[in-house]
């Protein structure tokens with residue numbers, strides 16, 4: 046059909062007409078809010094590069110969780126800061142670590158709130174890399190045993206989902222087996238399957254104090270130029286037992302989200318990362334962008350690309366708008 050028989054503008058005339066043919070719906074059900082927890086009492090440190098984001102001690106995080114639960118956000122993603130770092134990132138699997146304590150405290154008050162925990166060593170190692178070092182290289186296989194200890198410690202604190210973000214080969218299978226052997230067959234694995242080596246993580250490394258002390262993460266995170274390789278990563282993680290797969294970052298990788306959604310039969314999560322958040326906050330603070338509109342457009346675009354779940358620092362702001 047051609048003009049004037051078909052006029053696409055007819056369905057754009059009024060808001061109710063637009064509503065009727067809208068293809069992508071963004072709902073609070075699809076949002077997860079990341080939280081940074083740290084040891085100590087009565088601490089709430091603002092993260093300078095991420096307005097509205099804080100590092101919380103476990104006692105102080107509860108007020109934030111009250112707000113998240115009141116907004117009906119279904120889940121949180123926990124990152125932890127240790128009281129001391131060492132070569133092996135030992136505090137990552139300590140029963141009294143900030144993530145483990147926060148998980149217990151949150152589950153105690155909100156048993157229904159989904160707790161996803163980040164499984165990685167970079168916040169916990171003195172060198173800031175995501176695994177154990179041999180010389181200046183990250184030793185893949187030696188790291189796997191520690192990662193599975195971390196995952197089991199999170200599961201025993203009450204995590205519903207563990208999310209390995211380290212990008213070691215084989216970690217999903219090893220973690221799945223350790224969880225099962227420890228009686229946590231009901232705990233899910235959300236694999237950071239296609240995690241790119243991205244400069245958009247810059248502000249996060251301030252929030253999580255996890256910048257590598259030498260070099261970068263190119264030897265384990267993916268090359269931003271690759272798409273087919275992401276499909277191989279996702280296929281491997283699914284074979285190894287991933288229940289859900291993640292693409293990260295989100296906005297510069299919408300094509301990857303779409304391919305994963307089309308080619309695999311698993312729920313797809315997308316991580317709208319720190320740099321994506323900070324860019325919008327900074328431009329809005331300068332008066333250069335309409336923050337709420339850009340935020341909703343961004344989250345809708347990530348959904349349209351194929352994400353079932355979005356991990357985003359905008360979760361609270363978006364939930365407020367969606368409920369108003």
Ligand code: PBG
Pocket residue numbers: 163165167175210211245246247248249250255317318319320
């Ligand atoms: C840990 C981890 C990172 C992020 C999530 N988990 C940083 C990194 O790989 O350096 C980034 C999240 C964000 O930027 O919001 N490995």
